[in-house]
Amino acid sequence: MSDAPALVVENLSLAIGPAGLVDGVGFQVAPGEVMAIVGESGCGKSVTAQAIMRLLPDAIRQTGGRILLGGRDISAIPERAMRAVRGQLMSMIFQEPQAALDPLTTVGSQIAEALRQPLGRVRGEVLRMLRDVGISDPERRIDQHPFELSGGMCQRIMIASALISRPAVLIADEPTTALDVTIQAQILDLLRRLAIERQTAVVLITHDMGVVADIADRVAVMYAGRIAEAGPTAEIFAAPRHPYTALLLASIPRLSDVPKSKLAVIEGRVPSPSEYGPGCRFASRCPRADARCAAETPPLRPLGDGRLTACFHAEAMA
Amino acid sequence: MSARFSPGIVLILLLLAAFVLAAAGADLLSPADPLRQSLLLRLREPGFASRTATYWLGTDDLGRDLLSRILYGARASLLVAALSVSVSLVVGTALGLLAGWFRGWTAVLIMRFVDTMLSIPAILLAVLTVAVLGPGFLKLVMVLGLTRWPRYTRVAYAATLQVAGLPYIKAAEMAGCGATRILWRHILPNIAGPLMVVATSEFGLMILFEAGLSFLGLGIQPPYPSWGSIMSAGRQYVTRAWWLTVFPGACLFVLVLCVNLFGDWLRDRVDPRSRGR
Ligand SMILES: Nc1ncnc2c1ncn2[C@@H]1O[C@H](COP(=O)(O)OP(=O)(O)O)[C@@H](O)[C@H]1O
Ligand SMILES: [Mg+2]
Numbered sequence: 001m002s003d004a005p006a007l008v009v010e011n012l013s014l015a016i017g018p019a020g021l022v023d024g025v026g027f028q029v030a031p032g033e034v035m036a037i038v039g040e041s042g043c044g045k046s047v048t049a050q051a052i053m054r055l056l057p058d059a060i061r062q063t064g065g066r067i068l069l070g071g072r073d074i075s076a077i078p079e080r081a082m083r084a085v086r087g088q089l090m091s092m093i094f095q096e097p098q099a100a101l102d103p104l105t106t107v108g109s110q111i112a113e114a115l116r117q118p119l120g121r122v123r124g125e126v127l128r129m130l131r132d133v134g135i136s137d138p139e140r141r142i143d144q145h146p147f148e149l150s151g152g153m154c155q156r157i158m159i160a161s162a163l164i165s166r167p168a169v170l171i172a173d174e175p176t177t178a179l180d181v182t183i184q185a186q187i188l189d190l191l192r193r194l195a196i197e198r199q200t201a202v203v204l205i206t207h208d209m210g211v212v213a214d215i216a217d218r219v220a221v222m223y224a225g226r227i228a229e230a231g232p233t234a235e236i237f238a239a240p241r242h243p244y245t246a247l248l249l250a251s252i253p254r255l256s257d258v259p260k261s262k263l264a265v266i267e268g269r270v271p272s273p274s275e276y277g278p279g280c281r282f283a284s285r286c287p288r289a290d291a292r293c294a295a296e297t298p299p300l301r302p303l304g305d306g307r308l309t310a311c312f313h314a315e316a317m318a
Numbered sequence: 319m320s321a322r323f324s325p326g327i328v329l330i331l332l333l334l335a336a337f338v339l340a341a342a343g344a345d346l347l348s349p350a351d352p353l354r355q356s357l358l359l360r361l362r363e364p365g366f367a368s369r370t371a372t373y374w375l376g377t378d379d380l381g382r383d384l385l386s387r388i389l390y391g392a393r394a395s396l397l398v399a400a401l402s403v404s405v406s407l408v409v410g411t412a413l414g415l416l417a418g419w420f421r422g423w424t425a426v427l428i429m430r431f432v433d434t435m436l437s438i439p440a441i442l443l444a445v446l447t448v449a450v451l452g453p454g455f456l457k458l459v460m461v462l463g464l465t466r467w468p469r470y471t472r473v474a475y476a477a478t479l480q481v482a483g484l485p486y487i488k489a490a491e492m493a494g495c496g497a498t499r500i501l502w503r504h505i506l507p508n509i510a511g512p513l514m515v516v517a518t519s520e521f522g523l524m525i526l527f528e529a530g531l532s533f534l535g536l537g538i539q540p541p542y543p544s545w546g547s548i549m550s551a552g553r554q555y556v557t558r559a560w561w562l563t564v565f566p567g568a569c570l571f572v573l574v575l576c577v578n579l580f581g582d583w584l585r586d587r588v589d590p591r592s593r594g595r
Contacts, residue, residue, distance in 0.1 A: 055488075092489075101486055101489070102486045
């Protein structure tokens with residue numbers, strides 16, 4: 001069942017001035033698959049997403065790597081044609097759905113915009129899409145403004161707008177972070193279902209291992225601009241082989257936790273790009289770190305079970 | 319956003335509507351031809367009735383009916399203000415949008431130009447340009463329109479910078495919208511509020527500018543009436559025929575006051591702090 005991947009990111013490197021932000025990040029996503037990128041805030045997840053859309057902030061530039069969309073290198077696409085790629089071949093949704101909708105435009109017009117058509121001409125299609133993302137009473141909602149809708153509904157609208165043109169790839173950057181827990185679960189279910197029904201390749205960015213557990217087929221754990229560990233979600237959750245993954249997993253709140261029990265938090269903080277040293281970037285916070293970790297960068301290597309890990313102590317963790 | 323109309327703002331809107339109606343309906347409302355002179359009827363006081371007509375606001379030094387001239391003057395005033403505000407609004411907003419969207423050297427160039435324009439006293443600039451180009455209705459409109467755009471540019475620039483950084487503009491870019499579409503469909507409507515506030519305050523100023531330039535003989539040319547030129551002609555008779563300066567002056571005062579009060583009301587309504595996201 002080896003589908004040709006919809007999106008391939010190879011060895012992506014990004015820099016701001018002299019400081020590297022993202023260093024050799026690579027992954028691929030097949031149609032209908034949900035791949036999560038997980039890591040603490042400041043790890044470079046959002047800039048990676050922006051690089052895939054080829055809409056990096058002015059200060060940040062790509063210093064290496066390739067992004068292949070349906071086998072085609074997007075760096076070869078001229079900017080004008082790239083506009084047709086965005087929203088048509090790949091779409092993106094964000095953390096704050098209410099702020100991501102134009103306050104003065106009705107939701108129907110904003111969804112129709114993704115089809116490059118006036119709402120009047122595609123009203124039926126927009127209504128069908130609204131129903132598909134679980135909006136009740138779409139005939140009324142279609143003419144409402146974002147401020148009349150809840151955050152969860154706005155995220156459904158964003159999803160409708162992102163998917164109506166049937167893109168091959170959807171990038172969701174913290175799509176549920178601003179929503180409360182029950183709504184979060186509904187939105188994740190929706191993404192999961194739409195990914196399979198429409199055979200969309202979904203890149204889901206989150207800082208929350210709980211979200212990964214809910215939705216992702218595969219996961220790439222990112223730390224300070226590099227991939228620490230990547231592989232099938234089930235394998236990684238069952239047996240993390242990178243200390244950072246293990247600590248992230250330990251930080252998921254569980255139902256069995258007594259309310260007051262202390263959540264495992266990772267000591268210290270993510271280094272900023274200007275502080276990146278020669279060795280493993282997690283070494284300063286890692287319980288297993290030794291002299292070699294501080295001096296040498298551990299390569300991302302296969303461990304034989306379909307996973308890749310960038311840790312010298314991976315075997316010792318088995 | 320609560321749409322509350324206080325009695326004060328209702329009165330202001332009614333007065334403004336009255337001025338607009340007076341200007342638009344000057345042909346129908348005028349009791350006499352504003353240009354018809356009569357040496358026998360020179361400087362008659364308000365309320366003077368001849369055998370054929372009553373001169374409610376009196377007559378001027380050439381025996382023309384003052385009420386008719388004030389009505390036509392309102393038309394000149396509002397027309398010049400509306401047209402010149404439109405010109406400067408379009409020019410200023412376009413430049414502000416460009417500066418705010420492209421930033422970089424485009425913005426530096428445009429905003430330096432704005433600073434330069436704003437450092438020249440506006441009335442001096444207007445007087446100088448009219449002096450060079452010569453007077454006339456269209457030239458007046460162009461001079462005012464093309465010297466008064468910088469304030470719009472400043473406001474449009476700041477507002478565009480702010481709106482362009484908002485998530486929904488980023489989302490539109492991610493959805494593949496081009497710059498033209500984003501500027502036109504998503505940024506312009508969202509910065510229209512503050513621009514309307516500027517346009518209103520400029521509208522009041524333009525009425526004063528037209529009156530001032532016409533008073534100096536650089537605006538609307540005789541024999542066509544403008545409040546400024548009526549007052550200018552009435553200046554020499556101010557002791558004998560007070561109505562020639564008082565009536566147009568009062569109209570000017572009330573109109574500009576209403577425009578400015580309307581502008582204040584508008585500003586409170588489009589205040590970003592009170593707006594829903
Ligand atoms: N527009 C920007 N200008 C400068 N630095 C940025 C910009 N956006 C992100 N960064 C930097 O890039 C790094 C990664 O940021 P980001 O991708 O937003 O992290 P994440 O999404 O994983 O929380 C951070 O150090 C951040 O400070
Ligand atoms: Mg982020």
